[in-house]
Amino acid sequence: MGNPRVIYWFRTDLRLHDSPALKAALDLNPDVLWPIFTWDPHYVYRAKGGVNRWQYLFDCQNDLSESITKLNPKSKLFVVREAPQTVMPKLFKAWKVTHLVFEKDTDSYGRERDKVVVDLAKKAGVKVISPYGRTLWDSDDLVVQNGGKPTMSITQLQAAGKKVGKIPRPLPAPKHLPDPGDMPLDFGLESPDPKPDVNAPLRDGKDQAYTSLAGPKGDFAIETLEELGFPAATTPHRGGETRALKALEHIIADEEYAATFQKPKTSPAAFRPQSTTLLSPHLHFGSLSVRLFYWRVQDLVDKYKGASSPPESLTGQLLFRDMYFAAQAAIGSPFVQTLNNPYVRFVPWHLPSKAEAGTETGTNAASGAYHVDTPQADQWFQRWKHGVTGFPWIDALMRQLRAEGWIHHLGRHAVACFLTRGGCYVHWERGADVFEELLLDHEPACNAGNWQWLSCTAFFAQYYRCYSPVAFGQKWDKEGALIRHYVPELKDLDQKYIYEPWKAPRAALDKAGVKVEGDGLGERRKGTYPEPMLDFGERRGVCIAAIKTAYSIGLHGNDQQVKDGTWRKLFEDAGEAEMEQFEGSDHDDDGEFADDAEQEARKGAGKRGAAKQGPMDKHVKRLKA
DNA sequence: GAACAGGTTGTTGTG
DNA sequence: CCACAACAACCTGTT
Numbered sequence: 001m002g003n004p005r006v007i008y009w010f011r012t013d014l015r016l017h018d019s020p021a022l023k024a025a026l027d028l029n030p031d032v033l034w035p036i037f038t039w040d041p042h043y044v045y046r047a048k049g050g051v052n053r054w055q056y057l058f059d060c061q062n063d064l065s066e067s068i069t070k071l072n073p074k075s076k077l078f079v080v081r082e083a084p085q086t087v088m089p090k091l092f093k094a095w096k097v098t099h100l101v102f103e104k105d106t107d108s109y110g111r112e113r114d115k116v117v118v119d120l121a122k123k124a125g126v127k128v129i130s131p132y133g134r135t136l137w138d139s140d141d142l143v144v145q146n147g148g149k150p151t152m153s154i155t156q157l158q159a160a161g162k163k164v165g166k167i168p169r170p171l172p173a174p175k176h177l178p179d180p181g182d183m184p185l186d187f188g189l190e191s192p193d194p195k196p197d198v199n200a201p202l203r204d205g206k207d208q209a210y211t212s213l214a215g216p217k218g219d220f221a222i223e224t225l226e227e228l229g230f231p232a233a234t235t236p237h238r239g240g241e242t243r244a245l246k247a248l249e250h251i252i253a254d255e256e257y258a259a260t261f262q263k264p265k266t267s268p269a270a271f272r273p274q275s276t277t278l279l280s281p282h283l284h285f286g287s288l289s290v291r292l293f294y295w296r297v298q299d300l301v302d303k304y305k306g307a308s309s310p311p312e313s314l315t316g317q318l319l320f321r322d323m324y325f326a327a328q329a330a331i332g333s334p335f336v337q338t339l340n341n342p343y344v345r346f347v348p349w350h351l352p353s354k355a356e357a358g359t360e361t362g363t364n365a366a367s368g369a370y371h372v373d374t375p376q377a378d379q380w381f382q383r384w385k386h387g388v389t390g391f392p393w394i395d396a397l398m399r400q401l402r403a404e405g406w407i408h409h410l411g412r413h414a415v416a417c418f419l420t421r422g423g424c425y426v427h428w429e430r431g432a433d434v435f436e437e438l439l440l441d442h443e444p445a446c447n448a449g450n451w452q453w454l455s456c457t458a459f460f461a462q463y464y465r466c467y468s469p470v471a472f473g474q475k476w477d478k479e480g481a482l483i484r485h486y487v488p489e490l491k492d493l494d495q496k497y498i499y500e501p502w503k504a505p506r507a508a509l510d511k512a513g514v515k516v517e518g519d520g521l522g523e524r525r526k527g528t529y530p531e532p533m534l535d536f537g538e539r540r541g542v543c544i545a546a547i548k549t550a551y552s553i554g555l556h557g558n559d560q561q562v563k564d565g566t567w568r569k570l571f572e573d574a575g576e577a578e579m580e581q582f583e584g585s586d587h588d589d590d591g592e593f594a595d596d597a598e599q600e601a602r603k604g605a606g607k608r609g610a611a612k613q614g615p616m617d618k619h620v621k622r623l624k625a
Numbered sequence: 626g627a628a629c630a631g632g633t634t635g636t637t638g639t640g
Numbered sequence: 641c642c643a644c645a646a647c648a649a650c651c652t653g654t655t
Contacts, residue, residue: 153652154633264634311633320633410634417635461650465635472635544648551650630654639645 003031005181007091009084009102010037010077011110011286013133014060015241016067018170018289020131025101026174028129032181034095035068037061038088039081039223041192042109044209048198048368048437052405054225055233056440060285061222063240072177078220081210085116086190092124094184103286104132106139106325107444108333134286136294136322137164139329150330150343152459154311157323170292183220189213198368203229235404237281237440244282251277252296259297259304262312268410269477271400271485276408277314280441283321294318324449334557336448337429338457341557345457347550348571348579349420349427350377368433373580379519380424383533384415385434387487388520390532393473393499394418396486403486405440410472416454417467421547423539425578428455456547463547466540470499489514489529502532546578 008025016022025033043049065077080087091097100121105111114130121128132138137160143149145163146156161167191210207229208216215221225233252258266275282288297314301307310316327335327343334340339355354369372378383389387398397411407415412435418424419431428451435447452458473482480498484491490501493512497504501516509515513527520530553570561567571579 155631155653262633266634268634313633316633413634422635456650460632461652462632462635463650464648465650467635471637475635548648548650628655630652632651632653636647637645638647640643 004028004098005096006030006033006099006101006178007095007097008033008035009100010035010064011102011105012284013103013286014057014064015244015287015289016064016071016173017241017245018133018173018292019103020133020168020171021101021103021129022174023171024129024131025099026177028099028101030099030178033075033178034078034180034183035075035177036078036080036091036220038084039079039209040113041083041194041210042113044207044228045192045194045197045199047109048433049442050405050437051202051225051230051233052235052237052438053440053442054228054230055235056237056239056281056405057285058222058224059239059243060241060287063242063287065222067173067241068177071174072179074179075177076220077222078180078183079215079222080220081213081215081223082190083192085113085120087213088117089120089124090187092121092126094186095181097124097126099127099129101129103134104130104138106134106328108328108335109444112333134290135325136167136290136318137161137326139322139326142322142326143330146326146330148330150327150335151323152327152343154316154319154323157319157326158310160326161319161322167294168291170289170295183214185213202231204231205229235406235440237278237404237406239281239285239287239440241282241287244279244288247277247279247282248288248293248296251279252300255300255304258314259301259307261314262308263317263409264312266408266410267476268397268408268414269473269482270408271482274406274408278406281406284441284443290318290321321443321446324443324445327449328445336432336444338427338557339562343458344452344557345550346553346555346557346559346562346567347455347457347547348567348576349425349455350374350580351381351426351430352580353427353429370427370430371580377424377426379521380533381419381426381430383520383530384419384424384426384431386520388524388530389418389469390502390516390520390530391418391469391499391536392480392483392487392490392501392529394469396483399486400482401435401438405438412450413454414467414469414472416451418469420451420455421463421543422466423469423534423536423543425539425543425546428452428457461551463551464544466544469536474499487529489527501529542578546576549574549576 006025006028008022013019013021061077069076105114118128141164142151142157142160145160151157151160189210189212194207205226208227209223212218279288279293283290294315301315310319331341331343337353338344338346350373351370354371384394384398387395387402389395394415397407397415401407416431419426420428432447432451436442439447449459453460456463479495483498490498490512493501493504493514494508497508515528516531517528518524518530519533549571553574555562555567561570
């Protein structure tokens, strides 16, 4: 019956350049090829995604669609508004499809979804082709070459990569595309259940994502923020392959920058322009191929005298990305959480995920639901999340993240360390939840892996190396330009106090027109900036001691004690005072949450007793009951 | 098995 | 300006 009739299913490979999957589709020499995108309720309702990232997705889709139309005026990106798991079999039949081609996915939801679709295709007699294209090497191949184990260090990744083989050279974009075939939709729309909708709080209008299969005009149009009920985006960063390629060429054109790049020497305080490439969102949406990026840099490095090398170099950054992908490929869905993850250390952080709060039921932390073990920790978390911690460096970064969807990698280090092991002792999964919502470049594997790294629960263990919310920023930005821009209430404060406004004398504050008062939550008075929410020096000591205890106990996410809650006894016996408190638990017998001073007294002369004697209660105030 | 080196990206103080 | 040690000390991999 003639030549192949191919659906090319675009997902997170929104590009025409260097797409092995698209090449595979065209190599079939198809009669017809439908470039489609399916609207997935998982991302609309179940996964957190901020407005900025949705805008970026639509940028990518619109740019891709225009590029397709340039190759073939009859074609474009056709958006089908139904879940792939239900709509694909209907399309196979109605469009008489012979082949389905897509780029192999990397995250665990995507892989599970694809397994379902592949099975449906098999049943319908549709051949599936899905080469990898999102990473330097196929993550599954890396795992095999790493002995079936997750790549937990850059040396392991490099060794495994060497065994897998040379990173493929980028492929050119196609010069022409076949016509799309007819697209009859002689079947009903299966609307998803919009509840639970984790993005509901972000919507200020009516959600109309799934009103009809081919969109409101029946033309398979790309969606808009309005149709999702979202307000306007706030980020200046915009997506699309055209922009991505231009940005890459701009970076390569500065040969010294690209060839001698050393990540630890780039400033987290730089903005407009930032000190790193800002290409990560393009990698996330696939509007830039990672191998195209790699080889453009590597070819330059090969001819450049005095180039930097991995892991600090530009290509080294891409190796870390592959390391996280391959770790996730080996561990599977528990990779993004503590529970059931054999490679993540168990630490009894505050605000644990609901699934982790002492039962063995529940397998993932993706819902974002968490147990408020102490109101104090939740207040710290809320203040961190909204950029009102009272530490200007932290607040500037968190506000930049919220408004723009991107902050420098070392800025992410600073805020992540502060939330977890370097201040608040709040669970890294809470921080990962916030990054998941706000980052344009959010990648489940990289996000989880980096949070594990920074919280010293996997990949990295030197927990005594702690970022100061004051000194680290000062090292890069003495004048506090980043703070002045993102925390405008402090913009006129003397450089001497810009990182520590609580130390400023009244005259300096008056001169700058700012008062240091309040906790920053709720309605904030104009011309005020909040008081610091904790004493960093004290908290640093408390956290290091608590993590030392957790290390010595040595539990991991898959240990029985972690699943059944008996870990608690081990930590009590070790005299751990910072651990989670639960209503009705032994540590909470009066029905109220114990404050730290009380816990300290209870703990008695534990092995860390002497070091922690002193003014904890002065710094960590009890909230009103 | 002990010793040691290395780990992209800490801070503070000294010389 | 830099280098280096102390801080209190983790892990993994190699010899």
